[in-house]
Amino acid sequence: MAEIQKLPDNIANQIAAGEVVQRPASIVKELLENAIDSGADRIELRLKAGGIALVSVLDNGSGIEPDELALAFERHATSKLRSADDLFNLSTKGFRGEALASIAAVADVHMVSKREGLTNAFQIKFRGGKSEGVEETAFSTGTSVSVNHLFYSIPARKNFLKSESVELRHCLDEFQRVALLHEEIHFQCHHNDALVYDLPKSTRRQRIVHLFGTKYAERLVPVQEKTERFVLSGFILKPEYARKTRGEQFFFVNKRFVRSPYLHRAVVEAFEGLLLSGYHPGYFIEVDIEKAAIDVNIHPTKTEIKIDDEYHVFSVLRAAIRHSLGRYQINAPIDFDLNPALNPSYKQSISEAKFPKISVSSTYNPFQNETFEKTDFSEVYIETEAEQIRLDQQIDQQEALLQLDGVMLLQWDSKFIVIPQADKLLVVDQYRAHHRILYESLLKKMTVDQAGSQQLLFPESLSLDTHEIELLKEIGTTLMDLGFDYEIQERVIVLKGVPEFFPLNEASKVFKHFIEETHLAEDEISLSTVDLVAQVLAKHSAIKKGVALNQEAMTQLLEDLARCKEPYISPSNKRIFVSIPVADIIQKLH
Numbered sequence: 001m002a003e004i005q006k007l008p009d010n011i012a013n014q015i016a017a018g019e020v021v022q023r024p025a026s027i028v029k030e031l032l033e034n035a036i037d038s039g040a041d042r043i044e045l046r047l048k049a050g051g052i053a054l055v056s057v058l059d060n061g062s063g064i065e066p067d068e069l070a071l072a073f074e075r076h077a078t079s080k081l082r083s084a085d086d087l088f089n090l091s092t093k094g095f096r097g098e099a100l101a102s103i104a105a106v107a108d109v110h111m112v113s114k115r116e117g118l119t120n121a122f123q124i125k126f127r128g129g130k131s132e133g134v135e136e137t138a139f140s141t142g143t144s145v146s147v148n149h150l151f152y153s154i155p156a157r158k159n160f161l162k163s164e165s166v167e168l169r170h171c172l173d174e175f176q177r178v179a180l181l182h183e184e185i186h187f188q189c190h191h192n193d194a195l196v197y198d199l200p201k202s203t204r205r206q207r208i209v210h211l212f213g214t215k216y217a218e219r220l221v222p223v224q225e226k227t228e229r230f231v232l233s234g235f236i237l238k239p240e241y242a243r244k245t246r247g248e249q250f251f252f253v254n255k256r257f258v259r260s261p262y263l264h265r266a267v268v269e270a271f272e273g274l275l276l277s278g279y280h281p282g283y284f285i286e287v288d289i290e291k292a293a294i295d296v297n298i299h300p301t302k303t304e305i306k307i308d309d310e311y312h313v314f315s316v317l318r319a320a321i322r323h324s325l326g327r328y329q330i331n332a333p334i335d336f337d338l339n340p341a342l343n344p345s346y347k348q349s350i351s352e353a354k355f356p357k358i359s360v361s362s363t364y365n366p367f368q369n370e371t372f373e374k375t376d377f378s379e380v381y382i383e384t385e386a387e388q389i390r391l392d393q394q395i396d397q398q399e400a401l402l403q404l405d406g407v408m409l410l411q412w413d414s415k416f417i418v419i420p421q422a423d424k425l426l427v428v429d430q431y432r433a434h435h436r437i438l439y440e441s442l443l444k445k446m447t448v449d450q451a452g453s454q455q456l457l458f459p460e461s462l463s464l465d466t467h468e469i470e471l472l473k474e475i476g477t478t479l480m481d482l483g484f485d486y487e488i489q490e491r492v493i494v495l496k497g498v499p500e501f502f503p504l505n506e507a508s509k510v511f512k513h514f515i516e517e518t519h520l521a522e523d524e525i526s527l528s529t530v531d532l533v534a535q536v537l538a539k540h541s542a543i544k545k546g547v548a549l550n551q552e553a554m555t556q557l558l559e560d561l562a563r564c565k566e567p568y569i570s571p572s573n574k575r576i577f578v579s580i581p582v583a584d585i586i587q588k589l590h
């Protein structure tokens, strides 16, 4: 047997690189993560030939100390992990200190970096796994890493690479995952010198829209939930945009993209009954959980994750998605002004298309006479069920509620508005209608317009019980974000400011009401704080039963209702209006 020898470093690195660098996309991921860890707010990715010829990442982050440039390429050299304890408390993406060493073992690398505060920049080049030394050069603050000719000296690995377009797709997948999570960073991505993505700093929703197209603006439904141990947030795609291929399915746990068949099942279960078989739901879900509750270390490329108490996350996720599907009524985008008629209902989009039935008269002779016979068009089409729903909606919503000119509205019993129609009476519950209108407008103000705060002239004190105080602490950050300002002093809170849309003269009364409602809704884990604020405030301000309305007020109310995303059901899930067909009345008269 041959003598035992230690492998030379460059060979050991090549072997280790097999774990880290499988294809150009692996390099994209590592370099982007390093750029993010450096604190950059601008990152540019350049690819050539699907990343096989070049992957380069430029950032405006902290840069690297000149005497640490070479060290960064040593195996297990990292500035991010100091002790074994840190492993359970990671806030950076990297920590193994293997990426740069592995990449330099299987490709040519050129790194240029200028440390914040230093006047000079330095560069280091690696060829054939060997360093060519550190040199001074000119460069702006930040770091640029270019990786050329992946696997050029390892034909066996190079042969495993797929076509340029397949490798490009993998690179773009990695780019998307990173860009989705970091809307606070301006990203650009070029392929063969063409700009593929330019993603300015934005909100999470806008980032999704920038990455996947403007159509997504109307497809996203927010999901939000908070428990003691974790926070869920993100978006699902409305069921009618589910796809036959697995489309956009993203889970992020503590700012890392992860694959989790288990959590995926939670989403699928939440969509149960809403998707045809063979269709997959789309989602962008982020979970933020105590760092100590997860172990990211179980897989070298770090897309698998182990969460303690996974079942808890599973059930909360499922409940939160079900809630969002119900709350936003599936076809009601809450913050985009769409024509409701252009926004097909779920029922409509899943029913199968039917061919119109055409009846042809066998005796018809086109040459027989010059005058057209009157055609009965009702013969030409048979209405599909979906068509019927759409027609009903249009008639109810647009004709009845929007064309009120000359219609004599009747307020009945100080509770209902009666709209006479040719073939029916529509009866609208005035309180529920107004509740719906206010709720939608408040939700929009809170989630889209980001309303400001107003200070009370005289701060008001409220006494709450200990449980209510605890509750308030739990949802404190959301309330502050909405524009509430208060101080907690043992059993008393001093209310100092409220959101702009809050009634100033009744601020403390409504606030107290809100805390009580939150208390009641506590077991219903699926209600988000924003929702609750909107619900309570809307309920509080909606015109009550027993209030007399004149023609003008009734007209306004009905028009506002027609413009709602969900004019049929009140925020407390009750029907807002009923239609009494004339046929019913005739029958009663018999």
Ligand code: ADP
Pocket: 030, 034, 035, 038, 059, 061, 062, 063, 064, 072, 073, 077, 078, 079, 080, 093, 094, 095, 096, 097, 098, 099, 100, 101, 143
């Ligand atoms: P890790 O990210 O796991 O620490 P890497 O091999 O990816 O290991 O990087 C090694 C070290 O090089 C990092 O810990 C960091 O200090 C430094 N580094 C790498 N890329 C950058 C960058 N773009 N900006 C600043 N420092 C960097």
Ligand code: MG
Pocket: 030, 033, 034, 093, 094, 095, 097, 099, 100
């Ligand atoms: Mg790294």
